[in-house]
Amino acid sequence: MPHLENSTYAPSLLFKNAHFNTMYRVGFGNSDANFNRERVELTDGDFVDLDFSSVNSKKITVLIHGLEGSSSSTYIVSLAKVLNENGYDTAAINLRGCSGEPNRLICSYHSGRTQDLHEVIQYIRSNHQYDEINIVGFSLGGNLTLKYVGEDARPYVNSAIAISVPCDLTASSVALNRFSNKLYLLQFLKTLKQKAFQKLEQFPDSFLSKDKILAVKNFRNFDDLYTAPANGFENADDYYLKSSCKQFIPSIKTNALLINALDDPFLTPECFPITEAKNHKTFHLETPKYGGHVGFVSHLNISKLLWCEHRILSFLKNGV
Secondary structure, eight states, rough: OOEEOOOSSOOOOGGSSSHHHHHHHHSSSOOOOEEEEEEETTSOOOOEEEEEEEOOOOOEEEEOOTOOOTTTTTHHHHHHHHHHHEEEEEEEEOTOOSSSOOOOOSSSTTTTOOOHHHHHHHHHHHHSOOOOEEEEETOOOHHHHHHHHHOOTTTTTTTEESSOOOHHHHHHHHHHGGGGGGGHHHHHHHHHHHHHHHHHOOOOTSSSHHHHTTTTOHHHIIIIIIIIHHOOOOSSHHHHHEEEEGGGGGGSSSEEEEEEOOOOOTGGGGGHHHHHHHTTSSSSEEOOOTTTTTOOOOOOOSSSHHHHHHHHHHHHHHHO
């Protein structure tokens, strides 16, 4: 499928600034949602919480948030509302430890844990009657989405859409250490460290310690200290290598769309799988010039239909 360079996204002057676009979406979006929660008990003894928003449709779209997000993230709530208004039920996944309640095990959610997504999809198939299942993932959730549909044939998934995805986790971890991204890094590490301290309290005899957690200065430090050992990886490099979705794109058989803005401050050239998109039968790549990271706001009135929601809806309906 083609690399769509001529995107229809055309923001006003303010939103041509990637950082303004990124932060405005987080700070001024609507986070109020009318969800009904169901708990999925996982085969390893842990759980994830699903938040459903239903309009009694036969079509459902599973929504997956990004790093340290949840079903209450503004981009999830906004998309759920738009999809409901256009005849789609939604199920927003709260990844392990992200629903307001600590998960039971020392392991966590991470960029490559597609087994949890698989169990969620199977739960929906077993407990709800839908004719069509779609997946939309943002950032880390987008990496999960593309990795999932690229790992194996998923005939029960109609469409897979990924937004602002760090397709190469090693490269993205370097980008996040840039001085220009310092504020994002500090905010992410603040909540990640809080969860690490929570795990230390749950598992006082584990590999974690107060001093080691306090010493974390960047994502690689955190992934070496916690993400890798807690989830069966040798180290951060092993985690990044095995979990990056880019290597799975050539195997995707599901109709899929990736939207990565060229000005995304979290991404590097390695995160734009242009070569993989060329001559691919089902994978579409769209690279707007602007958009920031999970931004794609066009104007100050964010209550109006955002371009990203419109693009997602168009792909779900038309497949292009």
